[in-house]
Amino acid sequence: MEKICRDLEGTVQLLAVSGTRFVSQWDAAALHRAFRWARYCQELHARFHTDTEARRTLEGALRLANARLGGVFGQCRDLEFADLARCEFLLCSNLMQNPALHQSAIRLFLDGSGPAFPYLEELIGYKAATGLLAHAWESEEDQGFHDPAVATQGRILRGRLDDLMLHHDSERRSVDLLDSILQECKGERRQVAYILAAALLSGKSKDDDGRAQEVIADWLQRDRDLLQTFCRVLPVSSITQVVKVSTKFREAYRDVLKSWAHTLKYDINEGQWVQTSEQAVSFGDLVDHFRSLLCASPSLKKETDKVLMEMKAADGDFEVRGLSVSSDVLTELKNNAI
């Protein structure tokens, strides 16, 4: 077992290196050796995944190896026991996305009987198939949140977070994961918001205790700007769904709606409420947000009514148009009740 643990540490290092520029030094023989190691790890998984005791030992070895590596080769997720089952694919994936890869490796990938060919062939096939089917949505305007890829990515992220919930330091690891993603997708906050919403909405299994959801909602509140983007770019109906599944998000959302209301100014000449911040929404959109909450469920209706009444009271309980946003929102909701 000791030797196996050493081998595992070697593989952890190998996979980490496979994504770096050092790969340029790997010749054909080195690549073949790398694939043999990857296959060996797959066999280890096949042999030990039902053997609880051995599995625990190997998991320990992996943890140690990951810690020793300590992110020396850049940011990437720690290798876990379940990953051993698809070591070859992980290796292929790293190599194929690595621009430093030696030219001679190309032939290895293209070799129909070689170890990397199935990955290459299947990846190209799946990509082409998804590209082909994406045409079915083409006629629709900007799909945004409704792009099927968003739901898939959200579910994958959620799956990972659910896995992390089983670890002792689940919260720190989850926050690290979400931080890293946000960090690297700075210019894509809208996209990140979509994926987070999809992650929030994707847990449906019976034994789902909703912990991962609360972690996401907590994390969202740390970044006020992202939270606003989240509430602004998502379809109103989807936000209401998120409200239904996460109590923590419900509170944060209420605050966002209040702050949006404060950004609106009444234009006497135009006779209507005007949006003053790009980070907020128009009066009409604000009404839609409240209307969606009122229609969601009896308890949400009660709660939302209460919030609106409180807002109105705080504004001075005016009934005259143009003095209080919340008062006008209430009037608008009453006049155009569904």
Place this chain on the structure above:
Amino acid sequence: MSHTGPFPERLVEFWMGKAVEWGQALTPATRHDVALHLGQLRAFLGRLLLELRVAGSTQEVMRAAPFVGQFLGRLCWNSFVTADKESRGCLLQCLHSMYSVQPQGSLELKANQWIQNVLCHLLTEEDSGTVQTVLKHVGWTLRDYHSELLRDMVALLVNDVRKASCSEIHTRGVCSCDRIHGLSVSCTLLVTCPEAAPLIGALLECPSVCPKAAPSEAFLHAVNEALLSQRLVLEEQAVVALWTRSLVSLERATLQLLELVLSDPQPPMQELEEQVTGSLLPRASALSCPLFLVVSDIFRAALRGASGSRALRSLLQAFTRCFLQAWGQVEPQDRLPLTAFFPSTPVSVLMALVQRPADLPEDAWPAHLLWIGRCLQMPRGHNEAADARWRCGPFDRWLLLVQNGHWVDVACQLLVTSDPQVSAPLVWLLMFYHHPDDNEHKRTQALAVAEAALFHLRALFCSACPPPPPRQQEHVQVLGGLLTAHSQHPSTAGLLLRLSVSFCAFSSGPVSAAVELLDVMKVHSELVHDAITLLTGFECGLSGGEANPRLRRIQDILRCVRVGTNSGVPQGLSVEAAHSSDVSALVTDAKQSAIAFTTGGPRDVSLPNALFSSYTPFLAGNG
């Protein structure tokens, strides 16, 4: 040398033209054109790959056929082409052949660089930075992600298609026909992608209220080919929908089964039934009566041309057995009565024939067979509608017996065990089975031969007073002589063999007699093979698969005899040889029959919509 290398200039021009035309513009028109040319493209890419493999170097290839680089490059950038598994495999292998391990000169260096670029494009294009970041941090590979995304897209589209079909029926609301049709064209390129199977099924099952929503012909063809080559697995209902929509596909499926069965002279009944079940035809037929009628009619047409072919008769029997089993498994509220499937047969006769012998007490067998025989016999003066319940001629009556051949096996068993005085109806049934279309004279002759054989068989297998060895030898010699004398007359030889094997298997006479009798067969190894097939049929049909010690014993003896003949494979002279030796001719016959009714032909059945409604009167009027 021409600049198109080993390929005709016009062919290269055509394909280059297509590659340029298709380009990267992934429009519905391109998609349609790629789907239409897919088969030819695969063939061309296959040829190209062969040429590249035998070429000395990339430099040589580029000089002899400079179009290759551009051609492959353009196709690799077209996801309609790379979506097809076979084309994709060919393209990648072409690139592999063109990649120089040790590039010589700038041309090969450039080619290598180009291949690397193509690969890079294929692998990472269209994946946004966000996707790659998320995947990296959750530890998913791009392959797994795209496979998951494909599954998700398929699930969403399946929902859409189902909803579209519902709304069309109920409200005829927004027309989504173009979208449904477009999806069917897309799926033409995904027929070998298992993840797309649910969508393919939903498209097939989507009722086409509007003609614009009908799946494309190329799609139906591609799905059927993939299904028949077992590269696509569909739900039963989808298969039924496919064959209901496309009669040509159903015919292809039926003819493929015929070809498969006829190419293996006589597999044991059990194996045959596995092949038949694997074709999905019995199950689809049980779910859809029109499909059953078409399939039956193709078999009927094939048998008309070769009524003596045992392989065909066994196939028909196996098909009917599997069909009845499948029909029995359909929920009663979802199935039509059996009479709908056999519209020209009186219900009493039908029920008597489809009854499984194992489901009746053995002492009821003689009366049951007597009744069947009487029903099947052509009544004298039938033109006076002596039996108005039949709506077909003698061929169809015979066909019905062939379909339910288990009762012929029962007749064999009873003939051996019952009193010779009451055996005439049983002999008639066996005669009818083996000589369906002979005239009176021929039948009388054959009857005389059968009676002679029966005389010797009864004497040889008499358990009350077994003949002494010299007499036993005499009987065996006479029987052997009869078999040899009639080996050129398949029907008679088949009847003689059946009688002999029945006595070996069912009599309580000495096994030594069976050993002697089977031993004389070894001069004709084919007879031994036929006998083994008959025996497995007996075992399968009569004992319901239960081990019968005597049957087993006889089978063992036969196997020993077969080893003695030094040939396990039938060849040359077989009792069926005259009919079944030319398998391809048989299949051609059947194909022609099939084509005849798909093109209107002598039966004047127009396609495709009129087909099912016109089948019943056609069958009824064909007596």
